Amino acid sequence: xxxxxxxxxxxxxxxxxxxxxxxxxxxxxxxxxxxxxxxxxxxxxxxxxxxxxxxxxxxxxxxxxxxxxxxxxxxxxxxxxxxxxxxxxxxxxxxxxxxxxxxxxxxxxxxxxxxxxxxxxxxxxxxxxxxxxxxxxxxxxxxxxxxxxxxxxxxxxxxxxxxxxxxxxxxxxxxxxxxxxxxxxxxxxxxxxxxxxxxxxxxxxxxxxxxxxxxxxxxxxxxxxxxxxxxxxxxxxxxxxxxxxxxxxxxxxxxxxxxxxxxxxxxxxxxxxxx
Amino acid sequence: xxxxxxxxxxxxxxxxxxxxxxxxxxxxxxxxxxxxxxxxxxxxxxxxxxxxxxxxxxxxxxxxxxxxxxxxxxxxxxxxxxxxxxxxxxxxxxxxxxxxxxxxxxxxxxxxxxxxxxxxxxxxxxxxxxxxxxxxxxxxxxxxxxxxxxxxxxxxxxxxxxxxxxxxxxxxxxxxxxxxxxxxxxxxxxxxxxxxxxxxxxxxxxxxxxxxxxxxxxxxxxxxxxxxxxxxxxxxxxxxxxxxxxxxxxxxxxxxxxxxxxxxxxxxxxxxx
Numbered sequence: 001x002x003x004x005x006x007x008x009x010x011x012x013x014x015x016x017x018x019x020x021x022x023x024x025x026x027x028x029x030x031x032x033x034x035x036x037x038x039x040x041x042x043x044x045x046x047x048x049x050x051x052x053x054x055x056x057x058x059x060x061x062x063x064x065x066x067x068x069x070x071x072x073x074x075x076x077x078x079x080x081x082x083x084x085x086x087x088x089x090x091x092x093x094x095x096x097x098x099x100x101x102x103x104x105x106x107x108x109x110x111x112x113x114x115x116x117x118x119x120x121x122x123x124x125x126x127x128x129x130x131x132x133x134x135x136x137x138x139x140x141x142x143x144x145x146x147x148x149x150x151x152x153x154x155x156x157x158x159x160x161x162x163x164x165x166x167x168x169x170x171x172x173x174x175x176x177x178x179x180x181x182x183x184x185x186x187x188x189x190x191x192x193x194x195x196x197x198x199x200x201x202x203x204x205x206x207x208x209x210x211x212x213x214x215x216x217x218x219x220x221x222x223x224x225x226x227x228x229x230x231x232x233x234x235x236x237x238x239x240x241x242x243x244x245x246x247x248x249x250x251x252x253x254x255x256x257x258x259x260x261x262x263x264x265x266x267x268x269x270x271x272x273x274x275x
Numbered sequence: 276x277x278x279x280x281x282x283x284x285x286x287x288x289x290x291x292x293x294x295x296x297x298x299x300x301x302x303x304x305x306x307x308x309x310x311x312x313x314x315x316x317x318x319x320x321x322x323x324x325x326x327x328x329x330x331x332x333x334x335x336x337x338x339x340x341x342x343x344x345x346x347x348x349x350x351x352x353x354x355x356x357x358x359x360x361x362x363x364x365x366x367x368x369x370x371x372x373x374x375x376x377x378x379x380x381x382x383x384x385x386x387x388x389x390x391x392x393x394x395x396x397x398x399x400x401x402x403x404x405x406x407x408x409x410x411x412x413x414x415x416x417x418x419x420x421x422x423x424x425x426x427x428x429x430x431x432x433x434x435x436x437x438x439x440x441x442x443x444x445x446x447x448x449x450x451x452x453x454x455x456x457x458x459x460x461x462x463x464x465x466x467x468x469x470x471x472x473x474x475x476x477x478x479x480x481x482x483x484x485x486x487x488x489x490x491x492x493x494x495x496x497x498x499x500x501x502x503x504x505x506x507x508x509x510x511x512x513x514x515x516x517x518x519x520x521x522x523x524x525x526x527x528x529x530x531x532x533x534x535x536x537x538x539x540x541x542x543x544x545x546x547x548x
Contacts, residue, residue: 046459046460046462190486191530195540220531220533224536224541224542225539244536244537
């Protein structure tokens with residue numbers, strides 16, 4: 001698996017700077033990582049450490065006038081950094097799907113869910129409305145949404161956060177993307193929905209072989225999902241290791257601090273809820 | 276005598292007017308009784324829509340329940356006279372989840388924290404400023420932050436300011452309504468540690484509303500579980516939560532994410548590829 005072809009995404013020496021009144025500030029620097037098909041890379045760190053900036057720069061969603069992105073981001077050998085907006089639009093949603101933190105704000109309130117779902121599918125394929133609807137219904141069934149036909153006629157505010165997030169996963173998965181960037185996919189959700197959503201995300205991974213860049217500050221999410229973990233602090237990756245290695249023997253001080261942030265529930269109580 | 280005693284509180288929304296159909300009303304709290312002792316923390320767990328926040332409002336005196344009473348140090352907070360009530364308000368404080376919307380964006384940190392002091396204490400300006408600085412330092416901020424406005428703080432810092440404001444009058448009970456839920460994990464732990472310290476220092480009691488089992492476990496002495504407006508479980512020791520046979524509690528325990536990849540259950544289930 002060590003060959004270049006086995007990597008779907010490769011980020012080399014990524015450095016993002018922003019122009020402000022007081023000069024140029026560096027948001028993230030020296031970011032290096034790669035994703036193989038079906039792999040989940042967890043990106044962890046506290047708020048403001050540059051996790052979201054990293055994901056936005058992969059999608060080239062940062063304001064081009066104010067920020068400069070240096071380094072190389074290659075998707076299956078294609079360089080994304082500096083790609084024309086028109087070309088980039090073809091990639092977003094099709095090759096790289098994005099799942100945002102707050103599902104409530106990720107949809108337009110003025111269009112129905114069906115409208116938004118079908119628009120996404122049709123802008124990347126040559127299918128007619130009927131075929132697109134079928135695909136939409138099919139992928140909604142995959143994430144256990146009840147009554148997909150009826151749901152398509154609803155507006156976003158009529159659904160709960162958990163349902164919207166599952167819908168977002170359905171949209172992301174419908175075009176079988178090579179990469180899914182999930183930016184805090186469960187943070188805005190109720191605890192009871194969290195596991196559900198993560199479970200569906202993992203199903204997509206195992207069925208279509210999508211690689212997932214999972215951004216989170218929740219160690220629980222990372223330990224449930226990730227194969228490899230990159231720890232970020234002040235815009236840099238300070239440690240990168242396999243998930244077991246990272247949890248068992250962290251080397252960087254900051255990683256130790258993160259891991260010790262929460263006392264483990266299971267220490268006092270033996271493992272009781274292994275379903 | 277308990278610090279706070281809640282007796283058979285029942286409350287529903289939507290049937291306040293005489294002419295409205297009674298069956299349209301939605302019962303949010305039914306027959307809830309519990310008490311909080313001085314210097315202890317009661318954690319209230321529940322899924323969204325279980326009535327946790329309504330219960331918090333009832334305790335604060337913001338939402339008059341249809342039946343039942345709330346006794347604070349022996350006084351029924353909904354029937355006492357104006358002056359006693361004013362005294363009770365001083366001993367009863369609250370910190371909400373959204374730190375930004377809990378402060379006035381046009382006030383500096385100094386004014387935000389000094390507001391309760393202005394209302395209740397007769398301090399000279401110099402004394403007041405000294406008290407504010409002491410409070411700021413107590414919650415881990417410093418003098419430089421006095422003149423800053425809310426938008427210049429991060430969520431965690433602003434929540435510290437909210438806490439400083441809540442403890443400024445040395446209250447007896449603080450209602451924490453999802454106070455740490457929107458913060459990242461490191462900040463959450465720091466705030467929880469701070470709350471624990473303050474509890475020891477000032478002899479505070481907390482009513483800690485949350486859906487986060489781990490956070491509740493960290494700070495609470497006793498635990499309650501609310502489900503569809505009913506207090507289905509109440510534990511004098513938080514460890515009983517982990518041995519309870521109640522199906523709702525079992526489901527809640529099932530939703531806890533693994534602490535260590537060894538215990539993971541999601542990836543373990545579909546491991547192919």
